Amino acid sequence: MVKISTQSRKDLFIHIGIIIALIAALFLAFFFIYLPLTTNHGEAITVPDLRKMNVEELEDFLDERDLRYEVSDCTFVANMAPLTILSQYPQPNSKVKEGRKIYITVVSRTAPLIKMPKLTDMTLRSAQMLIKSMGLNLGTLRYVPDLAHGAVLRQYYNGQEILPGQPVAKGSKIDLEVGDGLGSTSFPVPSVVDMPLDEAKFQIVGAGLKVGQVIVVNDDSKEAGTVVRQNPESGNKIRIGDVIDLWVVGPLTDSSSDSNEEPQLD
Template sequence: MKISTNSRTDLFVHISLVVALVVALFLGFFFLYLPFTTNHGQSITVPDLSGMSVEQLEDYLDERNLRYEVADCTFVVGAKPLSVIRQHPKSGMRVKEGRKIYIYITSLNAPDVKMPQLEDRTLSSAEGELARLGLQRGKIIYVPDLAHNSVRRQLYNGSPIQPGTLVPQGSKIDLEVGNGIGNTEFDVPNVVGSTLEDALFVIKGSNLAKPLIQYVDDASQPPGTVVRQNPEAGAGNKIRVGETIDLWVVGTNEPQPEQQQNE
């Protein structure tokens, strides 16, 4: 093909034709070819995949012209194994057809963790340590012990478990905890007929809890005299360290000087 350029006008015409052709090709590529090949303007709302199993995902996303890829796998206590716990992009976002959805799923098996030392810790401290390691607190079993809410033993599947033993994450650990009452029994002390001051001294010396005091009228006894107690002394009645004796005292419910000193 021969293009004649006998004049300056012919040259300008030819240059204009070349420029127009280049512009037409440029516009056709970006506004016709690319949109056609990339489905420009066609978008899909990302569905919520939370809780779905991996087995369900492929068909579910294929029906919506989407794909998926597992980005990470982690263990979650109480969650169904191999189920979606997080995704990117998030549900509700608009994406192009064929977009890959990155999913985060729960692992099939729980990793092992070392059993911590919980004995002699407070109950709240033990619960915090279990949560930090991904273990669950099981039953709380109260046992006679003066150390109130102090862990006395740690149990796994009903048996004591030593610190450092490997257990699956998510396992339930039962705790034996002191109830604040000792296991030693002795005869109930007799404080009937004593002054409140003497009764409180005896009770404190016996490692018993602070008594519940009720005031009563009794003209035959001087104010501040203990006229009744529960449990009663004698008849083989026993009491344990940390337990309580209730007292009935002559007078009003205003604190007596002896009681103030002992409090």
């Protein structure tokens, strides 16, 4: 029977120990040297702020920082250049690993079409709120003499009146024509003397004025229902919405009488 000497056993243990040490060294080197070098373990890249940049310059910008990007959504924004970046994820200054993909939302090239809302007969404030909610922009306001103070009278796009329901690009400017009440423009008082009362009323209302008191008078030289006097008299200056009082030969018929006429005078 062959006996193993004490020296041989000692050499065997030494070799086994060396092998175990080499295996442990390789194990530690793999996890603590090789992997960190190949995966940048423990290193992070700060995400730059991409907002307001253009997509066309983004690829080179991110390549220099070992990052990538992907367009996740497009939306239209008035007064912003197409392909401008609106938002991003991860957010600016976030810490990410090399090669991380950044998801971005950009401004689309073309504006979607929407139906033009009905702004006429609305107050200016209500029209402004509706314009904003529809994604449109308020353009020029033009005030015109009209009894409907502060009301929208007409709506225009590119200088042309646009009707409700017609297509218009989102973000377009809509110009409005608004009534300014009595108005600041004065004009000569129209003459209704010697006209029948009904015709005189039609003339007054058609000029944007109001019929005031209808005073019945006697005048045998004139036919009944004829206007013989007015106040203010023709030739004076008047504004839209002002009142004209009339003196009319009586008696008046039911069709030409007025609820505010006074008793017959001599």
